[in-house]
Amino acid sequence: MSGLPKARIATASLAGCFGCHMAILDVDERLIELMKLVNVDRSPLTDKKRFTQRCDIGIIEGGCCNEENVHVLHDFRRNCDVLIALGQCAIMGGLPAMRNAIMHSDAPLRECLDEAYITGRYIRNTTHNVPNDPALPLLLDEVYPCSQIVEIDYQIPGCAPEGDVIFDTLVKLLAGRFHGFERDKIRFD
Amino acid sequence: MENGQSSVSRDAASTGEVSAVPAADITAICAAFDNDSHRMLDILRTVQDRFRCIAPSTMDAIAAQTGLTRIEVEGVASFYSFLSLTPRGRVTIRLCDDIVDRFTGLADVTAAFEDVLGIGIGETSADGAFSLEYTPCIGMCDQAPAAMINDVLLVGLTPQSARSAAEALMAGKTPEHLISDRFDELSPQERANRMVENNIRHAGEVLLGPVPADAGLAKAVEMAPAQIITAIEDSGLRGCGGAGFTTGRKWRFAAAETAEKHYVICNADEGEPGTFKDRVLLTERPHLLIEGMTIAARAVGAREGILYLRGEYVYLRPLLEEVLEQRRRRGLLGESILGIEGFDFDIRLQLGAGAYICGEEGALISSCEGLPGEPKTRPPFPVNRGYLGFPTVVNNVETFCHAARILDRGAGWFHAMGTEGSHGTKLFSICGDCLNPGIYELPYGHSVWDILEMASGQEAAAVQIGGPSGTMIARDSFDRKLTFDDLATGGAIIIFNGDRNILEIVEYYMSFFVHESCGYCTPCRVGNVFLQKAIAKFRKGLANPDDIDYLKDLSATIIETSRCGLGMTSPNPILSTLQNFPLVYSAVSKPSKDGIRDTFDIQSAIDSARKIAKRRSYLYDRDFTK
Numbered sequence: 001m002s003g004l005p006k007a008r009i010a011t012a013s014l015a016g017c018f019g020c021h022m023a024i025l026d027v028d029e030r031l032i033e034l035m036k037l038v039n040v041d042r043s044p045l046t047d048k049k050r051f052t053q054r055c056d057i058g059i060i061e062g063g064c065c066n067e068e069n070v071h072v073l074h075d076f077r078r079n080c081d082v083l084i085a086l087g088q089c090a091i092m093g094g095l096p097a098m099r100n101a102i103m104h105s106d107a108p109l110r111e112c113l114d115e116a117y118i119t120g121r122y123i124r125n126t127t128h129n130v131p132n133d134p135a136l137p138l139l140l141d142e143v144y145p146c147s148q149i150v151e152i153d154y155q156i157p158g159c160a161p162e163g164d165v166i167f168d169t170l171v172k173l174l175a176g177r178f179h180g181f182e183r184d185k186i187r188f189d
Numbered sequence: 190m191e192n193g194q195s196s197v198s199r200d201a202a203s204t205g206e207v208s209a210v211p212a213a214d215i216t217a218i219c220a221a222f223d224n225d226s227h228r229m230l231d232i233l234r235t236v237q238d239r240f241r242c243i244a245p246s247t248m249d250a251i252a253a254q255t256g257l258t259r260i261e262v263e264g265v266a267s268f269y270s271f272l273s274l275t276p277r278g279r280v281t282i283r284l285c286d287d288i289v290d291r292f293t294g295l296a297d298v299t300a301a302f303e304d305v306l307g308i309g310i311g312e313t314s315a316d317g318a319f320s321l322e323y324t325p326c327i328g329m330c331d332q333a334p335a336a337m338i339n340d341v342l343l344v345g346l347t348p349q350s351a352r353s354a355a356e357a358l359m360a361g362k363t364p365e366h367l368i369s370d371r372f373d374e375l376s377p378q379e380r381a382n383r384m385v386e387n388n389i390r391h392a393g394e395v396l397l398g399p400v401p402a403d404a405g406l407a408k409a410v411e412m413a414p415a416q417i418i419t420a421i422e423d424s425g426l427r428g429c430g431g432a433g434f435t436t437g438r439k440w441r442f443a444a445a446e447t448a449e450k451h452y453v454i455c456n457a458d459e460g461e462p463g464t465f466k467d468r469v470l471l472t473e474r475p476h477l478l479i480e481g482m483t484i485a486a487r488a489v490g491a492r493e494g495i496l497y498l499r500g501e502y503v504y505l506r507p508l509l510e511e512v513l514e515q516r517r518r519r520g521l522l523g524e525s526i527l528g529i530e531g532f533d534f535d536i537r538l539q540l541g542a543g544a545y546i547c548g549e550e551g552a553l554i555s556s557c558e559g560l561p562g563e564p565k566t567r568p569p570f571p572v573n574r575g576y577l578g579f580p581t582v583v584n585n586v587e588t589f590c591h592a593a594r595i596l597d598r599g600a601g602w603f604h605a606m607g608t609e610g611s612h613g614t615k616l617f618s619i620c621g622d623c624l625n626p627g628i629y630e631l632p633y634g635h636s637v638w639d640i641l642e643m644a645s646g647q648e649a650a651a652v653q654i655g656g657p658s659g660t661m662i663a664r665d666s667f668d669r670k671l672t673f674d675d676l677a678t679g680g681a682i683i684i685f686n687g688d689r690n691i692l693e694i695v696e697y698y699m700s701f702f703v704h705e706s707c708g709y710c711t712p713c714r715v716g717n718v719f720l721q722k723a724i725a726k727f728r729k730g731l732a733n734p735d736d737i738d739y740l741k742d743l744s745a746t747i748i749e750t751s752r753c754g755l756g757m758t759s760p761n762p763i764l765s766t767l768q769n770f771p772l773v774y775s776a777v778s779k780p781s782k783d784g785i786r787d788t789f790d791i792q793s794a795i796d797s798a799r800k801i802a803k804r805r806s807y808l809y810d811r812d813f814t815k
Contacts, residue, residue, distance in 0.1 A: 067808050077784045109797045138798040138806050151784040
């Protein structure tokens with residue numbers, strides 16, 4: 001393997017809790033092994049905000065809840081050969097997608113923001129305003145799983161996926177030997 | 190039963206607002222049905238007809254009378270589409286929204302009604318006089334577009350006739366008087382015939398030809414129950430509702446059960462879009478049907494029967510009640526039928542309330558029991574434990590009619606018709622793009638071409654056999670035969686010419702199943718919505734080739750994991766068109782560019798946030814200030 005050039009990977013956290021990135025760190029000391037195989041390009045782990053060159057693998061945590069998420073996801077799709085949805089939010093929308101349940105309303109987004117910032121029973125918001133700083137990206141009408149925005153090549157399920165699963169999957173993918181998960185690795189009860 | 194309600198509903202019509210329903214009225218209605226919770230559907234229908242809705246306070250009162258909880262009553266009231274929790278107009282106009290009606294000018298008819306009445310679809314006028322709504326196929330596809338106006342049927346509507354009907358209603362004419370100024374003087378048979386054409390295009394030997402009155406029953410009383418069952422078995426008769434189970438076997442299973450009571454139920458809930466054969470039998474051969482049910486009762490030892498009539502055929506109720514009454518008077522129903530000691534059998538008419546799912550055997554029984562029309566888990570099968578837990582034979586209208594004729598003419602006579610495995614004749618209800626839509630009674634084994642020739646629909650590009658839950662075939666398959674082994678059908682044949690958009694038809698059928706799923710099984714309740722959305726993607730040209738696999742996978746899941754026939758057949762419009770019209774799908778799907786999905790539209794996704802924030806998107810909108 002030493003003769004091959006290192007693969008480049010990039011990661012991003014969209015509408016997630018950063019837990020999946022924490023799970024990447026759960027790879028623990030095998031990170032050293034992993035770093036022998038890959039260079040990390042754009043990623044919160046390297047704090048690089050832009051792609052420096054095309055990547056082999058892009059790893060996405062979280063679904064899309066705002067326009068910036070969509071923008072980043074499009075950027076990843078255009079710059080990565082293989083795109084992986086990591087964790088439940090990226091795959092299905094996850095916890096943030098609970099707001100999609102506000103469906104019998106004429107203005108679901110307005111209702112969601114009002115409850116979150118103004119009318120909710122446990123809210124202490126002395127301004128009584130919904131935050132609206134120009135730096136805040138606009139929210140989408142609902143939370144979308146990544147596969148509805150771009151084509152996703154692989155999904156690693158879990159909330160968050162175990163470090164072992166992440167490590168195994170990446171190593172196998174890089175070696176071209178990934179053929180799906182062991183059943184016990186994707187059992188969560 | 191609940192006779193005389195139409196006159197009462199006119200009393201209630203004088204008030205615009207819904208006033209609180211007097212408790213005494215509810216008590217009286219419940220008492221008329223012996224406060225029996227199994228008659229809940231009848232109770233609720235009566236309340237609906239009289240007070241235009243089932244108000245929350247009413248539900249409490251009904252629950253108290255029948256010994257149920259409020260939520261059980263509400264469960265039934267909210268299940269059926271002809272029952273409503275909010276007031277409907279005194280005149281409720283239901284336009285039949287079948288695909289055949291759409292192709293024959295429903296949009297213009299709707300526009301005429303909306304224009305004259307001043308309300309849109311789904312609305313009730315402010316004075317409570319009119320409601321306008323769409324309803325799935327009401328069994329009038331041979332004379333589409335059609336409408337139900339309260340209990341009255343209008344067929345073959347044109348924008349002009351719709352307009353004049355609406356204007357007459359606005360001027361205060363009752364729906365009944367749209368049919369005839371002398372409506373009250375007409376006999377039930379005349380009323381039915383005035384409202385609806387039967388369009389019998391080809392009468393066969395068994396059902397629609399000359400039928401001697403009660404000849405089968407006369408033979409049956411000479412025979413032992415076991416002999417009757419053997420005769421039906423020997424004839425090769427199979428159920429005519431669609432599933433095609435051997436009728437004799439069904440009767441034998443039910444007869445073999447030792448139980449306190451047995452029941453015979455006639456399934457006259459033909460809801461499969463494009464099917465209207467039972468309507469014609471109920472109008473033309475009601476005596477033959479009751480005769481068949483009586484024979485079945487003798488065969489299995491039933492003393493009670495139920496004729497479950499779909500809510501859309503309410504216009505036939507007076508006719509059928511008259512027939513039942515006549516037969517009681519003539520000693521053909523009731524105690525000691527034809528003077529035979531111990532041969533007692535009577536039938537009650539149970540009216541449905543606009544739920545397709547009730548055509549499913551288990552759901553139909555649930556509905557008869559006064560429950561929401563949800564299918565039952567099988568086994569136990571109805572022949573073992575059906576209505577109220579007693580062994581029950583449920584057969585289609587046509588099956589009972591055949592049975593009566595078989596007893597008269599003999600099993601051999603019937604067995605000789607048709608093909609091996611599919612014996613006798615079948616009623617086909619043919620509609621769509623042909624010159625002669627209507628009813629054709631033919632022996633099994635004709636090819637689709639034969640049918641098209643008879644109905645003058647040779648330009649057909651696609652033929653839907655057996656309604657949405659059946660198969661859609663293309664011209665290259667028109668030499669296939671109508672038998673149980675090749676193209677099985679409950680009778681519906683819908684013809685589409687080359688101008689029709691196959692995907693529009695498929696999308697319509699999926700929306701039908703979405704509407705009619707009872708919601709019990711998640712794969713059917715949710716999966717059909719996903720299928721419908723996926724088809725919408727194809728129609729918009731946003732699908733990619735992967736979506737074809739998605740359709741197949743999801744369909745397989747729904748079929749595998751639904752417990753009744755609705756979910757097991759609801760993906761058929763998609764699967765059969767994928768198989769028989771693959772080019773339709775491949776023509777409108779293309780791989781997406783750069784892996785970016787075309788189906789996601791960022792502009793519409795951020796639009797509501799843009800309005801709330803009152804600013805542009807810094808990523809996706811141009812800055813017009815520069």
